[in-house]
Amino acid sequence: xxxxxxxxxxxxxxxxxxxxxxxxxxxxxxxxxxxxxRKALGEKAPQVAVEQWKANHGYDRPLWPWQDWDDNLLFDxxxxxxxxxxxxxxxxxxxxxxxxxxxxxPSLSLTVPLLFLGxxxxxxxxxxxxxxxxxxxxxxxxxxxxxxxxxSTLLYIIGAQFLIGKILRWYPISGFDADPLLLPRFLxxxxxxxxxxxxxxxxxxxxxxxxxxxxxxFVRTARAKGAGEARIMSHHVLRNALIxxxxxxxxxxxxxxxxxxxxxxxFGIPGLGSITVDAIRANDFSTLRTMVFIGSLLFVxxxxxxxxxxxxxDPRVRFE
Amino acid sequence: xxxxxLEARRGRGAAVLAAVVCALxxxxxxxxxxxxxxxxxxxxxxxxxxxxxxxxxxxxxRAHAVTGAVYDTLLKYHYLKRPLELIPGLVESLPEVxxxxxGRSLYRFRLREDLLFHDDPCFELGGEGRRTRxxxxxxxxxxxxxxxxxxxxxxxIEPFSNVLGFMDFAEALAERRGADPEFAALRAHEQYAAIxxxxxxxxxxxxxxxxxxxxxxPQIVYWFAMEFTTPVPWEAIExxxxxxxxxxxxxxxxxCGPFQLTVYDKQARWVxxxxxxxxxxxxxxxxxxxxxxxxxxxxxxxxxxxLDRAGEPLPLIDRVEVRREKESIPRFTKFLQxxxxxxxxxxxxxxxVIQDGALSPDMVDKGVFLSRTIEPVVFYLGFNMxxxxxxxxDGEKSRKLRQAMSLxxxxxxxxxxxxxxxxxxxxxxxxxxxxxxxxxxxNAYRRVDVExxxxxxxxxxxxxxxxxxxxEALRLVFSSYNTTTxxxxxxxxxxxxxxxLGIDVEIEATNYNQFQEKVRRGALQVFEFGWGADYPDPExxxxxxxxxxxxxxxxxxxxxxxxxxxxxxxxxSMKTRPNGPERLAEIRRLIEIVEEEAVWIxxxxxxxxxxxxxxxxxxxxxxxxxxxxxxxxxxxxxxTEKRADWNAPITWPAWLLLFAxxxxxxxxxxxxxxxxx
Numbered sequence: 001x002x003x004x005x006x007x008x009x010x011x012x013x014x015x016x017x018x019x020x021x022x023x024x025x026x027x028x029x030x031x032x033x034x035x036x037x038r039k040a041l042g043e044k045a046p047q048v049a050v051e052q053w054k055a056n057h058g059y060d061r062p063l064w065p066w067q068d069w070d071d072n073l074l075f076d077x078x079x080x081x082x083x084x085x086x087x088x089x090x091x092x093x094x095x096x097x098x099x100x101x102x103x104x105x106p107s108l109s110l111t112v113p114l115l116f117l118g119x120x121x122x123x124x125x126x127x128x129x130x131x132x133x134x135x136x137x138x139x140x141x142x143x144x145x146x147x148x149x150x151x152s153t154l155l156y157i158i159g160a161q162f163l164i165g166k167i168l169r170w171y172p173i174s175g176f177d178a179d180p181l182l183l184p185r186f187l188x189x190x191x192x193x194x195x196x197x198x199x200x201x202x203x204x205x206x207x208x209x210x211x212x213x214x215x216x217x218f219v220r221t222a223r224a225k226g227a228g229e230a231r232i233m234s235h236h237v238l239r240n241a242l243i244x245x246x247x248x249x250x251x252x253x254x255x256x257x258x259x260x261x262x263x264x265x266x267f268g269i270p271g272l273g274s275i276t277v278d279a280i281r282a283n284d285f286s287t288l289r290t291m292v293f294i295g296s297l298l299f300v301x302x303x304x305x306x307x308x309x310x311x312x313x314d315p316r317v318r319f320e
Numbered sequence: 321x322x323x324x325x326l327e328a329r330r331g332r333g334a335a336v337l338a339a340v341v342c343a344l345x346x347x348x349x350x351x352x353x354x355x356x357x358x359x360x361x362x363x364x365x366x367x368x369x370x371x372x373x374x375x376x377x378x379x380x381x382r383a384h385a386v387t388g389a390v391y392d393t394l395l396k397y398h399y400l401k402r403p404l405e406l407i408p409g410l411v412e413s414l415p416e417v418x419x420x421x422x423g424r425s426l427y428r429f430r431l432r433e434d435l436l437f438h439d440d441p442c443f444e445l446g447g448e449g450r451r452t453r454x455x456x457x458x459x460x461x462x463x464x465x466x467x468x469x470x471x472x473x474x475x476x477i478e479p480f481s482n483v484l485g486f487m488d489f490a491e492a493l494a495e496r497r498g499a500d501p502e503f504a505a506l507r508a509h510e511q512y513a514a515i516x517x518x519x520x521x522x523x524x525x526x527x528x529x530x531x532x533x534x535x536x537x538p539q540i541v542y543w544f545a546m547e548f549t550t551p552v553p554w555e556a557i558e559x560x561x562x563x564x565x566x567x568x569x570x571x572x573x574x575x576c577g578p579f580q581l582t583v584y585d586k587q588a589r590w591v592x593x594x595x596x597x598x599x600x601x602x603x604x605x606x607x608x609x610x611x612x613x614x615x616x617x618x619x620x621x622x623x624x625x626x627l628d629r630a631g632e633p634l635p636l637i638d639r640v641e642v643r644r645e646k647e648s649i650p651r652f653t654k655f656l657q658x659x660x661x662x663x664x665x666x667x668x669x670x671x672x673v674i675q676d677g678a679l680s681p682d683m684v685d686k687g688v689f690l691s692r693t694i695e696p697v698v699f700y701l702g703f704n705m706x707x708x709x710x711x712x713x714d715g716e717k718s719r720k721l722r723q724a725m726s727l728x729x730x731x732x733x734x735x736x737x738x739x740x741x742x743x744x745x746x747x748x749x750x751x752x753x754x755x756x757x758x759x760x761x762x763n764a765y766r767r768v769d770v771e772x773x774x775x776x777x778x779x780x781x782x783x784x785x786x787x788x789x790x791x792e793a794l795r796l797v798f799s800s801y802n803t804t805t806x807x808x809x810x811x812x813x814x815x816x817x818x819x820x821l822g823i824d825v826e827i828e829a830t831n832y833n834q835f836q837e838k839v840r841r842g843a844l845q846v847f848e849f850g851w852g853a854d855y856p857d858p859e860x861x862x863x864x865x866x867x868x869x870x871x872x873x874x875x876x877x878x879x880x881x882x883x884x885x886x887x888x889x890x891x892x893s894m895k896t897r898p899n900g901p902e903r904l905a906e907i908r909r910l911i912e913i914v915e916e917e918a919v920w921i922x923x924x925x926x927x928x929x930x931x932x933x934x935x936x937x938x939x940x941x942x943x944x945x946x947x948x949x950x951x952x953x954x955x956x957x958x959x960t961e962k963r964a965d966w967n968a969p970i971t972w973p974a975w976l977l978l979f980a981x982x983x984x985x986x987x988x989x990x991x992x993x994x995x996x997x
Contacts, residue, residue, distance in 0.1 A: 030831070031831075031833075032833050032834075034833045034836070034837075035831060035832065035833040038832060038833060038836070040371055041377075041379070041473075041475050042379045042380050042475065045379065045475040046475065046477070046478055046875070047840070047875055048477060048478075048875075049473060049474070049475040049477065052470060052473045053473055056471070056473055091371055092369075092370075092371040092372055092570065092571075092586075093372070093568070093570060094568070094570075094571065094586075095562065099587075102587070103587065128988070158649065161649065161650060161653065165349055165650075165653065166653050166656075166657070167970070168347075168969060168970045168973060168974075169347070169348075169349045169657075169967050169968065169969045169970065170347040170348075170349065170969050170974070171347070171348075171349055172348075172349045172350065172351040172654075172659075173349060173650045173653050173654055173657075174351075174645060174647070174650035174651075174654070175351040175643060176588055177351070177353070179353060181353075182353060185348065186351070230991075265646050265647065266646075266647050266650065267650075268588070268643070268644055268645055268646060268647075268650065270585070270587030270588040270644070274587065274646075275587070277646075278368070281368070282368075
């Protein structure tokens, strides 16, 4: 297993290096250091100020190693990322690590409840729909799920803000306050939207898994032994469907840290998704590469953790 | 784990759960914590946080929304007078100007005594237990030296390079830092002192400040009404270095203005609170002009209620609460719910709010009022005067081509189509509220006349738009830095207008940097651009045509590279002349030259529509990016009443949902239970 983990980690490093290279190429294909400087300084800034900014931030160096072997931006890019020296934001010179630490709390306060509530809501509904398979409840459930999946998240956001925030006035339409007494009030609406936009896909996925498990021999045996349908669904089907459920959950865990870009932007939650959007809008290369790098690392580690978790849940799985 | 401990944990868990349930069940869309119902608070929002709050580098309206309230300036603008007029701020009177001959001049300022910085721990650097200290003229001199410091990277080096020794100081500083590590390790103010300071900035005594200019630049006084020249304590620069958990100075301003920044979460919220150290609060008996609501307004302003608080000490509110709202729809909805006191108008809601150029009946019923301000901004189409076809080299021929192209662009129609009618069709580079603006002035080439334009095309040698050298339609390239769909629609509207003359104009939209590069090289023909005033003087617009400011030749903001001897001579004279009939005549002639040469096609002056609730007193915007929080007034009782009226939650759908849920789930539970039996 150790060799397997090492090999997978090696692949992960390769992926992260590739992501960093692609990001560098793509970013500097459409954006020049002058653009970064002008975004930071404002359109009225004279060229002399732009040059000074570039010199102060190291963007006066050539991009590629063949232009200057010792001192180029690509080398600096890799050195900083691989040593986890995220440095300062290009937009406002603030330490990027401080910003990530500050943004992680708001992001997790949204994504963690969303993940668990999603499971709590989606699994019973999937079980119910699978329980009534081939009936109108099943067909109606699948239809509603496909409908829910087809609607854009933006529409859910605008609809919920309009209906729940504006017409019914249950919760603030947007905003964030870390005060524990106020926080649930601000998170209610984004969580409702997150649940609605995700539930269609989740229910369809879990329903398929449950139906697959329902057709197995052990279920037929349980039924032959006289076990009730409800007991079969909760004790036999659900328990044996844990691997795909776990896969989906473990894969989602890394992205809890990177936040939800749309929900954070529209509901004014100052999390990591919001930081990423700000970095894109501000041509803030330093912050953007950090967020992409962290995202790619978390993805690689998430994949590895998912694979390893199979072994713990199902002893038949072997790592080679 | 002991039973007691377990019980305590369960108790805590239950308390948290109860708090969450209570918070969720106690439906309310109020985004603020309770307790501020009677407070004199102004609630507002921001979209993106400022890059920096360092007054030496902050050069955007979003930064000035904070720095303008936190940092006070030597001079201020009169709140009600238009065109804007300077009044003393931190100084006792407007500066005394002494002509030193040979173009040199001296500006003498005298700071008021007993002015204090805001309370801040940084002042312990100057003595244990100190929380503030008196402001001295050396603090202003220090800030001007910071503007020259290459490590600070101020974007306003160019205007201050008129100060005697400014650039020499910058060079000496950089040189000494490179050569002497011990010098470089000194504190910034010690370094400045060690190289002898700046020749043109002197502090004869604790409160006196002398600024000597090496070249004529009377507009320097306007820069003393901006935060670039605010007093800055050296202690703040040294203390707020971003080390050991301390914030950076760029995120922690230490100023001397009417408000102190007490909360600054860039991503979510900032709070300004009335500073007890501000001279207007500490010394109301001074009746300082910038610390009292002005009484000298016009009858029209009186009728609008702008003089209701005349003579009262400022600020009129105690706190400003600003929350981040990235998206326009939630921002505007919160305004309609009464949670923001003021707002712009969301594009999506414009027709709902404004009908026939006035507020809709719904808005009037809510007690909302509209404040409209024409900004000192001009958007224009420019011609590169170095270009072979549209430029000045072709003399009369290209002039007539430019005039013809100007005659078919309808500014009024542009505003109707692209700005919901917000704005004023421009006749000249000068917007209203700038000295020299003439409301009756009509540019002969800015009223649409297609027939005359076609005639001019014939006279220019392009009959029917045909280029005799190719026998095909005259081809031009239109350059822009706006690649959005909305931008492209505008450009297509321009090119369609020019197509009436038979001119085939190709649109070349690039990103801003590529566009700037083309401007820098003079590699364009026709382009779109805009300019907003730094200060309310015609010089700040007309210098865009001065040959000394040519982008290609001198790197200045004259993007068209226009060069005209008469214009240059008159401009230099107008620049240094005090306001009066002679200056007005010169301004008029300068505008005529620009009109006749058709260097620009002025399109429009931007207009902002701001909505305020009825509990906010009438207010006026400066137009330039200076916040007016200290002049805002609020009736908190009315706000609380209206918020309660507008936001009572509708709960019956929740009960219906609960009923539906029970109706669906209960039979399932019963079935399961029966099966188990």
